[in-house]
Amino acid sequence: MTTRVAAAIIGIVFGVVLSWSGMSSPEVIREGLLFKSAYLFLFFGGAMLTATAGLALLRRRAPRALLTGERIGWEPVKPERRHVIGSAIFGVGWGVACVCPGPIATQLGQGIWYGVPTTAGLIIGIVLFRRLQARVAHDPQRTPAASVIPSTLAGDATA
């Protein structure tokens, strides 16, 4: 219960910041990817550096998670083919539609209707992936692309 409330509050902060930064606008993403504006890279870089410094500090100073009491820690994931292939497929959608999963959600929240067909596709994408995963678990030999769709994804906590 408390973890759900906390996660929802983190989500609200995340949503306000993404919206306020203009990330729901395809033009903001596109001008970043075309190097016409430095904002996207500075925003992303600032977030990544803060997160990196914060996690490094947690690893040294915070032995247990505040709400769950769980030991704070994680294992680095080794790169596999699926990280390249999956990210390349994602990159095509990102480049054309100028949104990733966070901005798709903020478009919905801000009432930008263009986010609706993108959301429908995203949901179908997840369902397709789960079906492929089930097929790989059932019959790996006869499933196409079985090497990039393992039945369980070790290391990706949220995948």
Next chain:
Amino acid sequence: MLRSQLPWFVGGPLLGLCVVAMRWLMNERLGVMGGWSDVVDTVAARRLSFGPFGWMLIGLIAGAAIYALIAGGPVFEGYGWLTDTFSGTGGTLLIIAILFVCGILIGVGTKIAGGCTSGNGLSGNAMLSPASFVATMTFFATGIAVTLIIEALIS
């Protein structure tokens, strides 16, 4: 002030602190795709008992709605290069089809790669995970290449 873009040196670090908060409070990797997956998987199982990730996504959508209520609707009209290039009823239908297909690519691609711009790009890199570094380089390179190709085609 609410309608002008938040300076990157404020927005960026705030987003980074969300990643830190998720780890500090519950030892989880913040990823928006984790939220979408939780919601889709839970609904597919005919339940509505979302976990923390599903609630994070609900918060994300609510946060954007709160922003829109306070600051007003989006400052832009249309939808970037798509509405600049395709017009009329046929154009709108084409844009809907393009966005739908892109949604599928984004969904399948991020699931295969085990993360999106937040899960791999922010959290995974902050965890110094080599897989996330490779994923981030790949989606930025592909995204930039596709955008440049589109720019060359439409200009």
